[in-house]
Amino acid sequence: MTQLLEVTDLTKHFPVRSGAFRSGVGVKAVDRVSFSVDAGQTLGLVGESGCGKSTTGRMLMRLLQPTSGSIRLDGREISELRRSDLQEYRRQVQMVFQNPSSSLNPRQSVGSAIAAPLLAQRITPRGGVKAAVRDLMDRVGLRPDHYNRFPHEFSGGQKQRVGIARALALNPRLIICDEPVSALDVSVQAQVINLLEDIQRDTGVAYVFIAHDLSVVKHFAHRVAVMYLGRIMEHGETREVFDTPRHPYTQALLSAVPKADPAADRSGRIRLTGDLPSPTDPPSGCVFRSRCQLRPRLDPERAALCADSVPGGTIACHHHTTGM
Amino acid sequence: MTTPHAAPLLDIRDLRVSFPTDDGLVHAVNGMDLRLSRGETVGIVGESGSGKTVTSQALMGLLKDTSAVVTGQILLDGQDLNALTEAQMRAYRGKKIAMIFQDPLSAMHPFYPVGVQIAEAYRVHNTVTRKAAAAAAVDMLGRVGIPDPRRRYDAYPHEFSGGMRQRAMIAMALVCEPELLIADEPTTALDVTVQAQILDLLSELQAETGTAVIMVTHDLGVVAEVCHQVVVMYGGLCVERATVADLFKEPRHPYTQGLLDSMPSLTGTGERLRPIPGFPPSLLALPEGCLFADRCPHTGLVPDGACHTRRPELAGPGTHPSRCHLTRPQPAREVAR
16 A cells, blocks of 8 residues: 655644744644555544544645645655645635535535646636536536535535535545534435545545544544644554554543443543643643553652653653553 | 422423414414422423423423413412412512523623622522621522632622632522422533532432422433433423433433434444434424424324324323334334443
């Protein structure tokens, strides 16, 4: 399998313009994140709100300029691309957004919304655009007579299909999906997930799938990276991470998901206390240490390690091998 | 978990709600029945537009003095809430029946400290001094797990995190010790680790106070965690009612089966999801027959096309009725979860 995307030490700091932190470094929304995506594969980026998963997605799309770190597509560095080169890059990398209503222009027919990328990139001759759009609509399960309709005439699931058709228009090699099904009802969500799977099977496109719903990611992703406060806590094959989570945060996160089975064994579940720390003032060392369930069981010397040094590696915990 | 008493606390009979619009009458709830005993938790599950939120709004009397047409009976301890005027309803709202909402930030007043709002809710229904009301509010903030409640009493809603706000909201709802609490998607806006905390808190408080809870949610996982009984709604109707164990073990209505099949699961093997084809019916023009007929895989098994001409009743064994012409439709696959 060939590597398509390689991300190394990607970092994004947002300056804070008001309040007590004005002079500091600001919010470390994403802090030294590294991962890779193989061609035709899906990487799930999961985590709770504020963990930096969407910021990471927007940097991959170059909607945000990284503070530091590298993003390579096919070995080519893209974090420094200029405007003129970005157009070529965006032919290869496209994005599907969470809210299909706000990502479509209410006054533009869906046919012309799907045609927009084809016209902007001038890869389809003008006369062929309509046929190309009809073909795309057919691939995502929209009817040809939807061409001249407007977004408000569509249900949420249909609007998301429009968003997917638009992302597919340029035959990209990578699609960043930012919570593509979170706004949808469960029966419609399943339709869209199946559609994304079919598209991957037929075209070999790779996905970076950003989601907070762990069941969806487990179902959909080949590899998964679990994020917390801007850092990757655990990273690996989906099956491995979900079946034998090794980072205490991953364990707590999986344990917190309500199980749709009243008979399930709920005795061993882990409950994190407290809330997410403020991202403007994260804990030193391991960012998870303020809520970590291992902490009360650690002797002082080892607990000090958590505060002093930032854990790294695919399981970012000083104690994962011996802690449990 | 308290043992439910025999006499129901809440008895909803043939509740119907419709809203006049420019396009015609929207039939949001179309004949809902529900019985709930003291100390019991019932889940109302359904997708957008199934009528679950409108049902809970009707229970709270929030549709009074609006253009909505509400018919049927809502008997709370024998008193028909639907027959009360808005002024009379105020004596019940907050005192006997309380509600928590999905978004606590928009459900609280941004200009008043959280504690003051809780104390106010207490003073409306209890003749006490401001000081005593404040003490009750501080006590309640402590009980919902807000650290340092005396200091947090003076904090404003925007100073709380999402989970803390939902705790404060629960404190406000429970400060008058209502007999019935309606929780409308109380954890949908929260992160999963915080959701788990809030669900635990609700269960603990319920065990302590014996309040009956109606949990309105789209998440079958939440239902499995906290509910005793479940009502599945579709097109403004209850299509299946069962104990939580029965519903997951033996879903009877094809819609319930479809919902369970569409859900990816953490324990699943990653096999292809099986979504329900099509869309819910338009509430402006409900079909004459079964509301689910257009999306149902089993209509061929019912003779004379009855599914499209005759609306089925909620029928079947007392503890597990469903609204389907097939007494027991064959599950498309054994649902083992």
